[in-house]
Structure formats: C-alpha cells, structure tokens
Amino acid sequence: MKKFGIFSALVMFLVVPLAACSGSGTITIGAQTYTETKILAHMYKDLIEQETDLSVEITPDMATSPIVLEGMQGGDIDMSTQFTGTAISSFTDIENPEDSDATLQQAKDFFSGEDFNFTFFDGLGYANTYAFTVREDIADEYDLEQVSDLEGIAGEFSAGFDTAWLERENDGYPAFIDTYNFEFGNTNPMEIGLVYDAVNNGEVDVVLAYSTDPRIVAYDLKILEDDESFFPPYDAAPVVRNDVLDEHPGIADAIEPLIGSFDEETIGDLNGRVDLDGEEIEDVAQDYLEEQGLLE
Numbered sequence: 001m002k003k004f005g006i007f008s009a010l011v012m013f014l015v016v017p018l019a020a021c022s023g024s025g026t027i028t029i030g031a032q033t034y035t036e037t038k039i040l041a042h043m044y045k046d047l048i049e050q051e052t053d054l055s056v057e058i059t060p061d062m063a064t065s066p067i068v069l070e071g072m073q074g075g076d077i078d079m080s081t082q083f084t085g086t087a088i089s090s091f092t093d094i095e096n097p098e099d100s101d102a103t104l105q106q107a108k109d110f111f112s113g114e115d116f117n118f119t120f121f122d123g124l125g126y127a128n129t130y131a132f133t134v135r136e137d138i139a140d141e142y143d144l145e146q147v148s149d150l151e152g153i154a155g156e157f158s159a160g161f162d163t164a165w166l167e168r169e170n171d172g173y174p175a176f177i178d179t180y181n182f183e184f185g186n187t188n189p190m191e192i193g194l195v196y197d198a199v200n201n202g203e204v205d206v207v208l209a210y211s212t213d214p215r216i217v218a219y220d221l222k223i224l225e226d227d228e229s230f231f232p233p234y235d236a237a238p239v240v241r242n243d244v245l246d247e248h249p250g251i252a253d254a255i256e257p258l259i260g261s262f263d264e265e266t267i268g269d270l271n272g273r274v275d276l277d278g279e280e281i282e283d284v285a286q287d288y289l290e291e292q293g294l295l296e
Contacts, residue, residue: 214272
C-alpha cells in the first residue's frame with residue numbers, strides 16, 4: 001500500500017501541472033499575399049499570445065484565399081482573415097450579393113457546416129472591394145467614370161488582373177464578361193501587389209485593384225464605378241477552425257476587441273506604412289495595438 005501511495009502521488013505530481021497548462025500549445029495563422037492580411041495576422045498573434053498560453057506561428061504569402069481555406073480544412077492552418085464575397089464565391093453562389101449583412105450570414109452558415117466546421121466571426125468593420133482602376137491620363141482621354149464606359153474601347157486595352165480572379169467563376173472574369181458584355185484586348189495574370197506599379201508605369205492600361213491599397217491614392221489612380229453592381233460584398237472577418245476554438249476558447253476573447261473596430265481609411269493607412277513607407281509589418285501591427293490600449 002505504501003508503494004502504491006508513492007506511485008499515486010508521483011502521478012498526481014505529474015498530472016496537475018499538465019492540467020494547469022492544458023490551454024497551451026501552438027496555432028498557425030495563414031495570411032494571403034496582400035499586406036493587410038499579414039498586418040492583421042500579427043495583431044491576432046500579439047493579442048492571442050498576450051491573453052492565452054498559446055504560441056502563434058504565421059504562414060504568410062499564401063497565394064489565394066481558397067488555398068488558405070483548404071489549408072484550414074486540412075488542419076495545416078488554424079486561423080485566417082477572410083473576405084465574405086471571396087470566401088463564398090470560391091465554393092458556391094452568393095445568395096444576396098447586394099446585401100452585406102446577408103452575405104456575412106451566408107458565410108457564417110456555409111462555413112459552419114460539416115465540410116468546413118469553421119467559425120466565421122462578425123466583421124472587422126471594413127470591406128476590401130475589387131475596383132477597376134486606370135491612370136488619370138487614360139480616364140481623361142476616354143472620359144471614363146464607370147466600368148461600363150469601357151465598352152467599345154476595352155479591346156484596345158491591356159489589363160492586369162489578380163491571377164485568382166481570372167480563374168474564379170462566380171465573381172471572376174468569366175462572370176464579369178457576362179455582366180458587362182465586353183472583354184479586354186489582353187489580360188495579364190499578376191500577383192495583386194504588382195498591379196499598381198504595372199499600371200502606374202504604363203505596362204498595362206487598366207488593373208483590378210483592392211480598394212484598401214494606399215497606392216491608389218499615392219499613384220493618383222482613378223477608380224471606376226462598378227455601375228452594374230457586379231462585385232458582391234467583401235467584408236473582412238477572422239475565421240477559426242471550430243476544433244481549435246473548442247480546445248482554446250480564449251482565442252475568441254483575445255481577438256474580440258478587433259471586431260468592428262476598423263474602417264477602410266484606417267486599414268489603408270496601416271497598409272501605407274508598410275507598402276509606401278517601408279515599415280516592418282510586425283511593428284505596424286504592434287504600434288496600432290499599443291495606440292488602442294490593447295497591448296501591454
């Protein structure tokens with residue numbers, strides 16, 4: 001009995017610290033190639049590591065949002081920032097593309113199903129929308145104000161498009177042609193970060209930009225109005241695998257202060273500090289959290 005008692009005490013000695021550390025471990029956040037997803041990933045990392053016992057690794061520069069989502073399906077990625085219209089249209093039709101609240105709810109419902117089993121959180125407060133963009137000299141020469149103004153002259157133009165958008169069916173180039181009834185003379189698949197220099201330097205005439213990118217203003221580019229309302233809502237939101245949240249519920253509490261806290265101007269300014277001023281992504285993320293009183 002005495003020997004058993006010593007063994008039992010030893011087991012308890014080992015188990016109690018393990019139980020106390022049951023919330024520890026490592027999670028991986030995936031980020032796409034564009035800057036704001038990497039800034040947000042570092043904000044998630046800082047807050048989660050501050051508020052929980054978790055360590056966070058970031059996998060940056062994942063080529064497309066569908067690749068990030070597939071990585072989450074496979075268990076290689078635990079968390080990411082997604083954009084409602086992009087996420088949904090990568091897998092199915094958007095039911096109510098003119099209603100951002102309905103599109104967010106569809107994303108929540110769709111990705112909570114057994115095929116994904118993700119939690120699609122409420123939005124971060126801003127949308128990053130696709131926008132057809134030209135140089136001011138081209139806009140002035142052809143009197144361009146909206147996308148439909150390109151009809152009849154688009155065949156003369158060279159265009160630079162996000163590679164993933166060219167291939168997507170529901171809100172990509174094939175559907176765009178059906179909606180606007182024209183196509184460009186030449187299309188160049190590009191990584192999204194390269195389109196701004198390409199149009200600014202005259203390598204292409206029109207590009208599909210992200211509305212939060214500071215280079216639109218810095219390069220004096222003109223956004224054409226999507227007068228056929230082709231693009232659905234693209235509200236940004238954190239997405240986390242449910243099994244990870246079940247094991248580490250503190251993640252939701254840690255990132256909660258970011259929900260609804262951004263607007264497009266704020267994200268554009270943060271992007272500009274990286275893309276135009278050359279600051280480090282992790283420094284920009286940390287500075288913002290400290291300014292908001294969220295990071296000790």
